[in-house]
Amino acid sequence: MPGEAHKHEPVVATPEELAALEQLRVYPFLKPLPDNVLKKLQPNLVERTYAPGDVLLRAGEYSDAAFYLKDGVIEIRFASAAQAPVPRAAGSQKAAPTAHRKSAVSADGTIIVADMPVDVSLNKRVLLEPGELFGELNALARYPVSSDVVARTDVVCLAIRTPALRMLFKQKEVADFKKQVDERYRSRTLGSHLRQVELFSGLGDRAIERLRQTADIVSFEPGAVIAEQGTPADAFYLVRGGNVKVSITTGAASLAVTYLRKGEYAGEVSLLMNEPWPFSLQALEYVEIVKIPRAEFDAAVREHPPVETKLWETVVARLKERGAVARNPMVSQYLQMAMDTGLIHGESVLLIDLSTCTRCDDCVRACADTHGGTPRFVREGAKYQYWSIPVACYQCSDPVCMVGCPTGAITRAMGTLEVTIDPETCVGCQVCARNCPWQNIAMVPVAPPTTKFGRPVDKLATKCDLCVGRAAGPACVQMCPQGSAARISFKDLVAVTEKLSA
Amino acid sequence: MKLPPSFRPKRPRWFVATTAIAAGAIVLGAGVRWWRGWSAGDAWGLAFGILAAFLMLLGALYPLRRRLMIAPLRTAQDWLQLHVYGSTLAAVFVLVHMGLRLPGGGFGWWLFGLTLWTTVSGLVGVGLQKWVPSLVAAQLTVEVIYERIPEMLDALRAESAKTMEGASEVLQRFYDAQVQPALAGLSPSWSYVLDARTGRDQRLAPFEHIQSFVGDGDKDRLADLRSIVSEKLEIEAHYSLQRVLRAWPMLHVPPAMLLMAMIVAHIVAVWYF
Numbered sequence: 001m002p003g004e005a006h007k008h009e010p011v012v013a014t015p016e017e018l019a020a021l022e023q024l025r026v027y028p029f030l031k032p033l034p035d036n037v038l039k040k041l042q043p044n045l046v047e048r049t050y051a052p053g054d055v056l057l058r059a060g061e062y063s064d065a066a067f068y069l070k071d072g073v074i075e076i077r078f079a080s081a082a083q084a085p086v087p088r089a090a091g092s093q094k095a096a097p098t099a100h101r102k103s104a105v106s107a108d109g110t111i112i113v114a115d116m117p118v119d120v121s122l123n124k125r126v127l128l129e130p131g132e133l134f135g136e137l138n139a140l141a142r143y144p145v146s147s148d149v150v151a152r153t154d155v156v157c158l159a160i161r162t163p164a165l166r167m168l169f170k171q172k173e174v175a176d177f178k179k180q181v182d183e184r185y186r187s188r189t190l191g192s193h194l195r196q197v198e199l200f201s202g203l204g205d206r207a208i209e210r211l212r213q214t215a216d217i218v219s220f221e222p223g224a225v226i227a228e229q230g231t232p233a234d235a236f237y238l239v240r241g242g243n244v245k246v247s248i249t250t251g252a253a254s255l256a257v258t259y260l261r262k263g264e265y266a267g268e269v270s271l272l273m274n275e276p277w278p279f280s281l282q283a284l285e286y287v288e289i290v291k292i293p294r295a296e297f298d299a300a301v302r303e304h305p306p307v308e309t310k311l312w313e314t315v316v317a318r319l320k321e322r323g324a325v326a327r328n329p330m331v332s333q334y335l336q337m338a339m340d341t342g343l344i345h346g347e348s349v350l351l352i353d354l355s356t357c358t359r360c361d362d363c364v365r366a367c368a369d370t371h372g373g374t375p376r377f378v379r380e381g382a383k384y385q386y387w388s389i390p391v392a393c394y395q396c397s398d399p400v401c402m403v404g405c406p407t408g409a410i411t412r413a414m415g416t417l418e419v420t421i422d423p424e425t426c427v428g429c430q431v432c433a434r435n436c437p438w439q440n441i442a443m444v445p446v447a448p449p450t451t452k453f454g455r456p457v458d459k460l461a462t463k464c465d466l467c468v469g470r471a472a473g474p475a476c477v478q479m480c481p482q483g484s485a486a487r488i489s490f491k492d493l494v495a496v497t498e499k500l501s502a
Numbered sequence: 503m504k505l506p507p508s509f510r511p512k513r514p515r516w517f518v519a520t521t522a523i524a525a526g527a528i529v530l531g532a533g534v535r536w537w538r539g540w541s542a543g544d545a546w547g548l549a550f551g552i553l554a555a556f557l558m559l560l561g562a563l564y565p566l567r568r569r570l571m572i573a574p575l576r577t578a579q580d581w582l583q584l585h586v587y588g589s590t591l592a593a594v595f596v597l598v599h600m601g602l603r604l605p606g607g608g609f610g611w612w613l614f615g616l617t618l619w620t621t622v623s624g625l626v627g628v629g630l631q632k633w634v635p636s637l638v639a640a641q642l643t644v645e646v647i648y649e650r651i652p653e654m655l656d657a658l659r660a661e662s663a664k665t666m667e668g669a670s671e672v673l674q675r676f677y678d679a680q681v682q683p684a685l686a687g688l689s690p691s692w693s694y695v696l697d698a699r700t701g702r703d704q705r706l707a708p709f710e711h712i713q714s715f716v717g718d719g720d721k722d723r724l725a726d727l728r729s730i731v732s733e734k735l736e737i738e739a740h741y742s743l744q745r746v747l748r749a750w751p752m753l754h755v756p757p758a759m760l761l762m763a764m765i766v767a768h769i770v771a772v773w774y775f
Contacts, residue, residue: 355639358631358747359648380647386639483512483579
C-alpha cells in the first residue's frame with residue numbers, strides 16, 4: 001500500500017538483530033532510517049565481498065539489485081559497439097531496449113552508459129571508488145547491464161535488491177536518496193529516452209533539454225490507477241519500466257485495449273485534442289513513469305509542426321485500435337488473459353491448438369532429437385479455450401531467470417531472442433529455475449555427477465532455447481504434422497488475436 | 503452447410519487441384535478408352551501406372567521424413583499434406599491405369615484390394631485426426647498425456663482415499679460400492695468416438711441420489727468425490743479416443759507396406775515378362 005512504510009511502529013528485536021541493524025547504518029543513506037523500516041529492508045540488503053578480478057556484473061545480463069560501493073575499487077569495462085550487434089526484437093523491426101541503445105559515443109571514444117554513474121571510455125580505464133551507487137537503472141527498469149563491472153581490489157558492496165530500492169524511495173527520512181537517483185536518471189538517461197520516442201524524433205536539442213528539465217519521475221505500485229477514464233488529462237506519460245494496462249469502460253464492462261511496455265507512451269491524443277482521458281491506465285506491476293506536464297508538451301508541439309503531424313497519425317492509429325476492441329470484444333479477452341497469466345512478457349510463447357492436435361507427441365520427439373535426447377519442454381500446462389500453453393520458456397522480454405546466475409551460464413546474446421544456458425558453465429544451483437515465475441526451467445540429472453568451479457554438480461538447468469542454430473527454427477513447430485504448434489510474441493497483439501481467433 | 507474450421511482442408515488449393523486432376527484423369531481415361539480402347543500396358547496405361555507408382559513412393563516417404571529431421575525439407579505438415587493428397591491421387595491413377603475396370607487375376611485383385619484398403623483407411627485416419635481433437639477440445643476440460651494416464655489414475659485414487667478420512671459410515675458404504683469401482687480401472691469404449699461425454703450423467707447420477715442421505719459434514723467430501731470421478735471419466739474418454747488415434751495406423755501402415763512390396767513385384771513382373 002502506498003505510504004505504508006511511513007507508519008513507524010516500535011520494533012521488538014533481539015540484541016543480535018539490533019547489532020545487525022546497526023551494521024547497516026554504516027551506509028549513509030540507511031543511517032536516518034528507524035529500526036522497523038531497516039528490519040523490513042534487511043532481507044533485501046546483502047553485503048557482498050569480491051576479490052580482485054571477480055566480476056560483479058556482466059554486460060548483457062540482467063540484475064535485480066543496485067550496488068553501493070563501500071570499500072575498494074571497481075573497473076567498468078564497456079563491451080564495444082563492434083562486439084554488440086544492433087539489438088532486434090523478434091517479430092518486429094523495432095530494436096529491443098538495452099542499455100547500449102541509450103549510450104552515446106563521442107568523438108574521443110567516451111561513452112555515456114545509462115546504468116553507470118560515470119562515462120566510460122573505449123580507450124581509458126574507468127574506475128569507481130567508495131561511495132558510488134550503480135546498476136539502479138538495471139534493477140528498476142530491467143535493462144540489461146551495459147558493461148562488465150570487475151573488482152580491481154578487494155571490494156565490499158551493498159547489493160540493494162529491487163524491493164528494497166522501491167521501499168527506500170518511499171521513506172521520507174531518506175528523500176534525498178530517491179532525489180539523487182532520479183536526478184541521475186534525469187541527467188544521464190532521460191534525454192536519450194526521450195529521443196527514442198518516435199513522436200519526439202523531430203525535436204531539437206533545446207526542446208529535448210526543456211522536456212528533460214521539466215519532467216516528473218514517478219513510480220506506481222502494482223494495481224495502482226495511473227490515469228482514470230474521463231478525468232482531465234494533465235500530462236504525457238512515458239513508461240520507463242514495467243507494464244501498464246490500457247482499458248476502456250463501455251457500459252458496465254471494462255475492456256482491455258492494449259498494454260504499454262517500457263518505451264511506450266500515452267496521453268498525447270488527449271493533450272492534442274484537449275479532451276479527458278479516453279481510457280484508464282493501470283499498473284500491472286511496479287511501474288516507473290516519466291510525466292511531461294501539459295504546458296511543456298503543448299509548447300513542444302506548437303514549436304515543432306512535424307511533431308503535430310506525427311501526433312495526428314498517432315491519433316488515427318489509437319482510434320482504430322480502440323474501435324477494433326469495441327467491435328470485437330474477444331480481442332480484449334485475449335489481452336486480459338495475456339495480462340492475467342503473464343504471457344505479455346513472452347517474446348516467443350509456444351501454443352498448441354488442442355482442436356487440431358492429435359497428441360502424437362512429434363513436437364516433443366523433435367525437441368528431444370534436437371537436444372541430444374532430452375526434450376526442453378513438457379506438452380502440458382495451462383489451457384485457454386482450445387489452446388494449450390505448454391511448460392516451455394516464453395523467452396521473456398525481461399528475463400528474470402538471468403538475474404543472479406553465479407557463473408553467467410544463462411545469457412541472451414545482444415540482438416537475439418533466445419535465452420540460453422551453457423551446460424559447460426552451469427553448476428546446477430537452481431537460481432534461474434527458482435527465478436522463473438512460470439516454472440519453465442527444469443533441472444535434469446547429470447550422470448555421472450561432476451565437479452565445476454570446485455562444487456559438485458549432479459543436475460543442470462535446461463530450458464527451451466528455440467533450437468538456436470537450427471536453420472528451420474524451433475523443431476517443435478516445424479515437425480508438427482498438423483500445424484497445431486505455433487510460436488507467438490505477445491507483443492504482436494494483431495498476430496495474437498488472429499491466432500487465437502482462428 | 504459450413505464445415506467447422508477443423509474440418510476444412512488445411513490447404514484448400516491442394517484440395518481443389520487434387521479434385522480437378524482426379525476428375526481430369528478419369529475423364530481422360532474414359533475418353534481414351536471410348537476412342538481407342540484401353541490396355542494397362544500401352545502408352546496411356548503405362549503413363550498412369552508410372553505416375554501412380556511415383557506418387558505412392560512419394561507418399562511412403564512421409565514416415566521417413568517424420569524420423570529424419572533434415573531442416574531445409576519444409577515442414578512435417580507439408581509432408582503430411584503431400585502424403586494425403588498424393589496418395590489419394592495415386593489411387594485414382596491406379597483406377598485409370600486399370601482402364602476403369604475391375605482387375606483380372608488374383609494378383610490384380612490383391613493389388614486393387616490393397617490400394618483400396620490403404621486409401622480408404624488413410625482417409626478414415628484423416629477424418630479421425632480431424633474429428634477426435636475437435637471433439638476432445640469441445641467436450642473435455644482435462645488435458646491428458648497418454649503415457650501418464652496410469653499415474654493420473656493412481657493420484658485420483660490416492661486423493662479419493664484421503665478425502666474419505668473421517669467420513670461417516672453412510673458415505674463410506676457409498677464409497678465402497680460406487681466410488682472405488684468407478685476408479686478401479688479404465689473401461690475404454692467406442693461410444694466416446696461419437697460423444698466424449700457419453701454415459702457421464704448416468705455414471706454420476708448416484709452422487710445425486712446419495713445427496714439427501716449424507717450429513718452436512720460430508721457434503722463437501724461428496725462434492726470432492728464427484729469431481730474426482732468426473733475427472734476419471736474424462737481421463738477414460740481421453741484414453742479411449744487417444745487409443746483410437748494410436749491404433750488406427752495399424753489398419754493403414756502394414757497393408758500400405760504390403761502394397762509397396764506388391765507394387766515392386768508388379769513392376770518387376772511387367773518389366774521382366
